[in-house]
Amino acid sequence: MHPLRNAANLAVACAMLALSAGLSHATDTEAQPPPQSPPAFGEETIDPGEAAFIDFIEKVTIERLKGQFPPGSEPVLRDAHPKTHVLVRAEFIVLDNLPETLRYGVFKEARTFDALIRFSAGGIEVQDDSVPQANGMAIKLFGVEGEKLLENERDAETQDFVMINNFPSFFVRNLVDYQAVHEALGMEDPTAGTAEFFRNHPEEARAVMTMRGSEPLSSPFQARYWSQTPFKLGPHATKFSANPISVPPVAPGSGPDFLRDVALEQISEGDIYFEFLVQVQTDPVAMPVEDSLVVWDEEKAPFERVALVRIPKQDIDIEKSREIAESLTFNPWHSLPDHRPIGAINRARKAIYEALSEFRHERNGIVREEPRELPILN
Numbered sequence: 001m002h003p004l005r006n007a008a009n010l011a012v013a014c015a016m017l018a019l020s021a022g023l024s025h026a027t028d029t030e031a032q033p034p035p036q037s038p039p040a041f042g043e044e045t046i047d048p049g050e051a052a053f054i055d056f057i058e059k060v061t062i063e064r065l066k067g068q069f070p071p072g073s074e075p076v077l078r079d080a081h082p083k084t085h086v087l088v089r090a091e092f093i094v095l096d097n098l099p100e101t102l103r104y105g106v107f108k109e110a111r112t113f114d115a116l117i118r119f120s121a122g123g124i125e126v127q128d129d130s131v132p133q134a135n136g137m138a139i140k141l142f143g144v145e146g147e148k149l150l151e152n153e154r155d156a157e158t159q160d161f162v163m164i165n166n167f168p169s170f171f172v173r174n175l176v177d178y179q180a181v182h183e184a185l186g187m188e189d190p191t192a193g194t195a196e197f198f199r200n201h202p203e204e205a206r207a208v209m210t211m212r213g214s215e216p217l218s219s220p221f222q223a224r225y226w227s228q229t230p231f232k233l234g235p236h237a238t239k240f241s242a243n244p245i246s247v248p249p250v251a252p253g254s255g256p257d258f259l260r261d262v263a264l265e266q267i268s269e270g271d272i273y274f275e276f277l278v279q280v281q282t283d284p285v286a287m288p289v290e291d292s293l294v295v296w297d298e299e300k301a302p303f304e305r306v307a308l309v310r311i312p313k314q315d316i317d318i319e320k321s322r323e324i325a326e327s328l329t330f331n332p333w334h335s336l337p338d339h340r341p342i343g344a345i346n347r348a349r350k351a352i353y354e355a356l357s358e359f360r361h362e363r364n365g366i367v368r369e370e371p372r373e374l375p376i377l378n
């Protein structure tokens with residue numbers, strides 16, 4: 001095994017120990033901590049070892065990306081979702097009949113925001129579209145007033161909503177399992193490594209198979225996408241989702257980039273609509289914030305429509321739009337406090353997306369800043 005991998009494995013073991021120490025550090029002779037009471041609505045529970053573990057995941061992820069893109073191999077692509085199907089101009093139309101309980105953040109009042117949407121493929125490497133894989137839909141709203149969450153981008157005017165198709169929740173429960181899967185992927189025999197992990201984690205195996213899908217997508221505009229992890233909506237914990245409501249089904253195409261081709265064809269023919277939905281947590285135990293594998297039961301907490309996403313008919317210069325897509329960063333922490341990401345997976349995403357995006361931009365010689373005006377894509 002490569003010495004770096006050995007070191008990484010050792011570090012994982014140490015970090016896992018540190019993380020579990022936060023939960024069980026009492027010895028037999030010490031008083032045991034009182035049993036934990038169930039979480040309140042939207043409550044987060046942060047292990048003492050979490051920050052160090054996130055730091056570790058960030059370092060391992062940057063090392064992996066450096067290995068994937070040695071100097072001279074620029075442009076460095078995103079560590080996750082590196083393949084852009086298409087970047088489109090859109091409108092995010094907040095509905096005017098929302099109940100008071102949902103009127104927070106960008107849903108406070110009926111209003112139309114300009115938006116950009118990047119549709120992407122979720123593999124760690126760029127693959128042919130015939131390979132079944134998770135796909136992403138990342139929405140960036142423009143002209144969003146109010147102080148934002150990221151310390152160095154407080155005055156940004158954007159709000160991002162980042163989603164994946166095929167499955168309503170994420171494929172791992174927590175950060176330890178997330179890193180274990182990525183460790184297995186980096187092993188000399190990744191197939192054996194991941195098979196071992198998923199043998200011991202059957203629910204995660206089912207989730208990852210569903211996320212990957214058994215069939216390739218036929219159009220990025222025909223999938224339903226989910227936030228998978230929870231976010232605040234004012235005082236509530238919620239998940240959100242975008243559901244296509246206008247495009248008639250087409251059969252999967254052929255060629256390595258048929259998802260881009262079909263998307264360009266569909267937006268050159270007419271407007272495309274998604275409904276944007278939120279699901280409010282109605283039971284803090286059955287719909288946990290910290291276990292990102294648990295699907296929140298739609299019967300007990302139905303999704304409610306809060307906005308429409310309109311992708312107007314448009315012609316796109318694919319090269320220009322690809323260049324703009326590479327200059328952008330979609331990050332769930334590009335957010336108003338009213339939409340704050342919550343739960344361990346989201347807490348980890350804060351430092352990791354920033355660090356990875358910074359590395360990518362620096363290596364590509366691109367200034368990293370949140371746009372203030374909708375760019376022209378043709």
Ligand code: HEM
Binds near residue numbers: 170229345353
């Ligand atoms: C600990 C968990 C996660 C880690 C470490 C992680 C890491 C990353 C990184 C490093 C990027 C690229 C950032 C950049 O260079 O700009 C990215 C992009 C992305 N991630 Fe995650 N991610 C995690 C969880 C999730 C979850 C739960 C979702 C579900 C919605 C998700 C969806 C996406 C999407 C759609 C993109 C592409 C965004 C774009 O179009 O630019 N990720 N992720």
